[in-house]
Amino acid sequence: MTLRIGIIALALLSPFFFAYPYTLLLSFLASLYFAPIALCIGVLSDVLYAPALFTQVPVATLLGLVISLLALVVGRFVRARIIEA
Amino acid sequence: MKTQYSRRTSVLSAQKSLALGVLVAVLVLLFILRTFFPTALSFIVSPLWNIGSMVTGTVAGISDSADVREERDALRIERDALSSENVTLQSRLAEIVDMPTGRGVLAQVRARPPLSPYDVLIVDEGTQAGVVVGAMVYAQGGVPIGTIRDVGKTQSRVMLYSSSKTETLGWAGEQRYPVTFVGESAGAFTASVPRDAEVAIGDIVYLPGPGAVAFGHIENTHGDASSPQTTLSIRPYINPFSLTSVVIETGTP
Numbered sequence: 001m002t003l004r005i006g007i008i009a010l011a012l013l014s015p016f017f018f019a020y021p022y023t024l025l026l027s028f029l030a031s032l033y034f035a036p037i038a039l040c041i042g043v044l045s046d047v048l049y050a051p052a053l054f055t056q057v058p059v060a061t062l063l064g065l066v067i068s069l070l071a072l073v074v075g076r077f078v079r080a081r082i083i084e085a
Numbered sequence: 086m087k088t089q090y091s092r093r094t095s096v097l098s099a100q101k102s103l104a105l106g107v108l109v110a111v112l113v114l115l116f117i118l119r120t121f122f123p124t125a126l127s128f129i130v131s132p133l134w135n136i137g138s139m140v141t142g143t144v145a146g147i148s149d150s151a152d153v154r155e156e157r158d159a160l161r162i163e164r165d166a167l168s169s170e171n172v173t174l175q176s177r178l179a180e181i182v183d184m185p186t187g188r189g190v191l192a193q194v195r196a197r198p199p200l201s202p203y204d205v206l207i208v209d210e211g212t213q214a215g216v217v218v219g220a221m222v223y224a225q226g227g228v229p230i231g232t233i234r235d236v237g238k239t240q241s242r243v244m245l246y247s248s249s250k251t252e253t254l255g256w257a258g259e260q261r262y263p264v265t266f267v268g269e270s271a272g273a274f275t276a277s278v279p280r281d282a283e284v285a286i287g288d289i290v291y292l293p294g295p296g297a298v299a300f301g302h303i304e305n306t307h308g309d310a311s312s313p314q315t316t317l318s319i320r321p322y323i324n325p326f327s328l329t330s331v332v333i334e335t336g337t338p
Contacts, residue, residue, distance in 0.1 A: 016133035017140055019199035034101060040108045047115045048130065049201040051234035051244045060202055 004033045011037060015045045027064065031071030038067035123237030124211075134195045134207070141200060189223065189332040190214045195240070198325050204231075204248040204270055208331060211237045215335035221294070223332045224323040229294045233333065241333070245325055246292070247272045256297055257317065258288040266290070266319065272326065274301070274319040280308070282315070290319055 011030035014023040023045070027038040042064020050058060118126035192210035201207070210216050220233045222243045234244035246253045251268035257276065260283050264276040278284055286306060291297035301321035308315040 013133070016130065016200075017137040019141070020202035021199070023202075034104070036105050037108075040105075040112060043112050044115065045202055047112065047119050047126075049196070049203055049205055049207070049242075051203060051205055051242050053116075053120065 008034055008037055011041055012044070015041060015048055020045070024063065024067070028067050028071060031068055032075055035068050035072045035075065038071065039064040042067075124239055127237060127240045131195065137200055138195065189334050190216065191330060192216075192241070192333055193330050194328050197328055198245075198271060204245040204251075204268065204272070204325065205234075206231070206243040206245065206325070206328065206331065208241050208243055208333070209239065210333060211239045211241050213238050214333075216241050216333050217335075221334045223294070223334070224328060226322070227294060227332075228298055228300045228321075228323050229292050230300075230323055230325070230328075230331065243331065243333075245272070247274060247321070247325065253292065255293065255300075256291040257282075257303065258284040258290075260284075261291065261297065264290075264317070266292075272321055272324055274321065276317045276319060277314045278317060280313055280315050284317065 007026065008030045011023070011026035014026045018026070023041065027041045030041075031038040039061070042058075042061040045060035045064075046053070046058045050056065050060070115126060118129070190210050192208035192214075194206050194208055196205075196207040198204055206222075208222075216233055216236050218233050218236055221229055222231050222233065224230045229246070231243045231245040231248075233241050235242040244251070245268070246266065247268040247270060249268055249270045253266045253268070255264060255266050256262060257264045257278065262278065262282050262284055264278055266274045266276050269275055274290075276290075284303060284306075286303050288303045289299045290301050290303060292300045300323065301319050303317050304320040305318040306315050307318070
């Protein structure tokens with residue numbers, strides 16, 4: 001439980017502290033515990049760093065969405081394998 | 086045969102739904118602040134950016150220490166050469182120092198790549214200091230590095246020329262061959278020129294500033310033998326990863 005909260009908190013703070021590749025990695029790890037978190041981090045990154053909010057493609061938000069969906073699929077797959085075993 | 090059942094749970098538990106609700110509320114609040122009260126957003130997140138800048142600076146300092154020592158020795162030699170050149174230039178500068186030149190405001194960089202996923206700098210000067218959208222931004226040596234894309238009262242976002250797919254007109258080589266530099270992110274550029282263009286590895290590349298301002302050199306050329314075009318890889322003098330301050334053109338006389 002503490003590990004989960006730690007990873008999620010670190011992922012949420014990573015747009016302020018770490019280079020974005022680490023943010024992507026932490027977002028994915030945190031998403032395995034709580035899928036929508038990557039999307040939230042993507043939105044946060046765009047709010048903080050996007051040069052224009054309304055006139056450009058929100059790349060970070062879209063990446064966050066992809067990671068959230070990916071984590072959801074991976075999570076389901078892992079749970080299904082555990083039940084089968 | 087024993088059949089196993091698993092109880093289907095909802096996608097999110099009540100606890101997770103509550104956490105998600107809080108997160109979404111905070112993000113909406115930040116979004117509203119960014120849109121309508123950028124100064125307040127800057128005030129809230131500045132301490133976090135400062136800590137982040139300190140952390141990345143420390144990590145980079147540790148990993149680069151060996152390179153820094155080598156670079157120091159090379160720079161000492163270069164310094165001696167430059168100091169004699171400086172004396173010559175100072176005498177020339179004395180002749181033009183009274184001529185009217187554009188004024189700029191010095192701004193500290195709060196966030197830079199790779200902290201920002203786009204090639205964007207967050208700087209600590211805004212409309213209060215006369216910064217306007219579209220103003221040119223210069224690094225050390227008067228090298229143009231980008232333009233102001235978004236401005237608040239006390240902070241601005243600088244869109245670097247090296248942002249992905251950003252096109253900037255300039256020149257290459259001693260003959261000032263006109264080229265379009267294409268941003269490749271992380272401070273890198275490429276450009277395409279006809280195969281018979283008189284540019285070579287090591288040639289200096291220029292951007293339009295006050296005159297033609299050298300901003301890097303051609304590091305490599307590559308292209309298909311059958312193609313009429315050659316692609317130039319450009320290494321800029323300014324590394325956006327280590328920018329700590331910039332000058333923003335304010336345009337006020």
